[in-house]
Amino acid sequence: MWPQLYEWIALFIKWFHVICGIAWIGASFYFTWLDNSLETPPKWKKDKGIKGDLWAVHGGGFYEVAKYQVGPEKMPDNLHWFKWEAYTTWITGSVLMIWMYYLNAQAYLIDPRVMTLSTAEAISLGVGAILAGVVCYEVLLRSPLAKNKTLFVVSLTVVGGLFFYAFTEIFSGRGAFIHMGALIGSIMVNNVWHKIIPGQRKMVAQVAAGQAVDPAPGLEGKRRSIHNNYLTLPVIFLMISNHYPMIYQHSFSWLVALLIMIISAWIRHYFNLKHTGQNKPSVLLSGIAAMCLLAVIVSVPSTKSIDVSSVEMSDNTSLNSLQSGALDIIAARCSTCHSSEPTDDVFVIAPSGVIFDNWQDIERWAPRILARSVETADMPFLNKTGMTDEERSQLKQLLTAQ
Numbered sequence: 481m482w483p484q485l486y487e488w489i490a491l492f493i494k495w496f497h498v499i500c501g502i503a504w505i506g507a508s509f510y511f512t513w514l515d516n517s518l519e520t521p522p523k524w525k526k527d528k529g530i531k532g533d534l535w536a537v538h539g540g541g542f543y544e545v546a547k548y549q550v551g552p553e554k555m556p557d558n559l560h561w562f563k564w565e566a567y568t569t570w571i572t573g574s575v576l577m578i579w580m581y582y583l584n585a586q587a588y589l590i591d592p593r594v595m596t597l598s599t600a601e602a603i604s605l606g607v608g609a610i611l612a613g614v615v616c617y618e619v620l621l622r623s624p625l626a627k628n629k630t631l632f633v634v635s636l637t638v639v640g641g642l643f644f645y646a647f648t649e650i651f652s653g654r655g656a657f658i659h660m661g662a663l664i665g666s667i668m669v670n671n672v673w674h675k676i677i678p679g680q681r682k683m684v685a686q687v688a689a690g691q692a693v694d695p696a697p698g699l700e701g702k703r704r705s706i707h708n709n710y711l712t713l714p715v716i717f718l719m720i721s722n723h724y725p726m727i728y729q730h731s732f733s734w735l736v737a738l739l740i741m742i743i744s745a746w747i748r749h750y751f752n753l754k755h756t757g758q759n760k761p762s763v764l765l766s767g768i769a770a771m772c773l774l775a776v777i778v779s780v781p782s783t784k785s786i787d788v789s790s791v792e793m794s795d796n797t798s799l800n801s802l803q804s805g806a807l808d809i810i811a812a813r814c815s816t817c818h819s820s821e822p823t824d825d826v827f828v829i830a831p832s833g834v835i836f837d838n839w840q841d842i843e844r845w846a847p848r849i850l851a852r853s854v855e856t857a858d859m860p861f862l863n864k865t866g867m868t869d870e871e872r873s874q875l876k877q878l879l880t881a882q
Contacts, residue, residue, distance in 0.1 A: 487829070490579055497572035501719070504565035505712045511562070512709045515702075516755035518547055529553070551687035559684065563677050570669040577662055581655060582606075587826045591652035591862050605650055606659050613643050613663040614670050637742065640664075644734040652862055653728035657737065661718030664711055671704035713748050714741035725858035726778060726851075736778055743770045803839050806878040810836050813860055813867040814853070827861075846879045 518532025525533060531549040535542065581589045585599040589606070597605070616639050625631045643663060647656035679697030686693045717740055721727055730736050747767035753760055810818075817827040818836045836842050842849065852859040853867065854876045860867055 490576070493572060493576045493579055497569065497576050498719075500565060500569040500572055501716075504569045505716070507562050507565050508705070508709050508712055512706070512752060513755045514545065515547070516752065518545075521546065550693045551683065555684065555688045561677070561680070563672060566669050566672040570665055573662065573665055577658060581658060584826065587862070587864075589651055589655040591655070593863065594648075594652065595650050597650070602651065602655075606655075606662075609643065609646065609659065610663045610666050613640075614666050616643075617667045617670075637738070640741075641734065641738050644738055648734045653725070653733055653858070654722040656734070657718055657721050657728050660737070661715055664715045664718065668708045668711055668715070671708055675704050676701040709752065710745045710748055713744035717741060717744055725856040729856040729858045730778060736774070739774055740771070743767050743774070746770075803878075806842060806875060807839060809867075809871050809875050809878075810842060810849075813865045813871065814849075816865060817861070831861075842879075850876060850879055 514534070517534055519534055521530045521533045525546065529548050529550060529552070530546045533544065533546040535544055537543070582599075582603050585602045590597050590599070590602050617636070620626060620632065620635055620639065625635050640660075644656070644660050647659045650656070651659060675697075679701040682697050683693055718737070721737065727733060727736055727740075744767075747764060750760060750763040750767065753763065815836050816822060816824045818830050818834050820830070820835055820837055822828055822830055834845055834848070836845070849859075854872050857863075857872065
């Protein structure tokens with residue numbers, strides 16, 4: 481009962497996390513579009529202190545939106561704040577990481593083939609690295625490099641790449657990616673909690689008191705809000721990447737993922753430019769081309785792929801013999817999880833509903849077995865059943881000989 485309850489809890493946490501993330505990212509996209517789409521208002525609005533406005537139609541009605549240069553003459557009774565979208569996304573994401581990766585560190589986070597760690601050591605390294613990454617971001621923002629956008633972006637990319645590489649040298653592939661996502665998410669929520677919301681509180685207090693508004697906190701908040709906007713697509717990629725071993729199990733997984741994140745931010749740049757009236761399809765097309773090229777390069781078989789030449793198949797090898805050989809390997813290395821009655825201590829229900837109870841099951845899933853157990857060597861999960869390279873080679877010969 482407990483393993484099923486554990487999975488149900490994980491499902492609901494992830495579901496809530498995705499809902500919160502949609503709300504946060506949606507708000508980021510909307511307000512960036514709104515700020516970039518404001519038009520010069522008529523004189524009577526300017527006289528009221530309105531900096532820009534726009535008209536929109538949605539849901540069967542018209543909307544008139546206005547942004548003040550400083551603030552209204554009188555603070556409204558109900559002022560809507562956009563902060564809990566960020567806070568709840570980070571909180572649910574943290575709870576999910578703890579639930580899935582820290583409470584089950586030996587199953588999901590620690591890969592003995594990468595580094596042998598105790599649960600306490602793995603958690604300490606993970607949390608410490610995330611905190612260190614947030615501090616590095618703050619240091620870069622306060623350094624002279626931040627005065628030059630190009631230098632700042634390059635510096636941030638280099639530092640991010642170093643952290644990503646370090647994660648892949650410490651944790652499992654999925655564990656490394658989830659920690660990089662947690663680091664970026666922590667940077668984003670720190671921007672909201674540490675600068676954006678305090679700046680807004682100060683502005684509201686000054687307007688309410690009839691004082692002159694200090695523009696510095698607002699400008700700093702806007703700068704960090706823009707950073708968050710460009711980080712949205714990279715962090716979404718990291719959220720879904722643990723379903724795709726061709727990336728997180730790649731020999732240079734950190735570099736592949738970093739390039740995808742850079743390209744996705746570049747594609748986001750196209751839309752931000754478009755909102756300001758600058759239509760540059762070359763930005764979008766170059767981003768799409770780069771993503772496609774990267775996918776092709778990553779899909780080319782690695783020079784470290786399994787050597788199948790060591791397994792000789794006689795011309796007289798019978799079909800039954802081939803099937804029997806594949807069944808023996810899969811029964812020993814895969815069926816502890818992938819069967820109608822799993823015996824694994826973690827996976828008491830076959831992951832993704834994939835079952836290898838007979839030859840028909842194996843034949844049905846042969847392409848996925850080859851992709852996951854031979855090409856990427858992602859399965860068995862963290863190789864907990866100890867499948868050897870020779871067995872992977874044999875499995876490839878047996879399944880491709882059909």
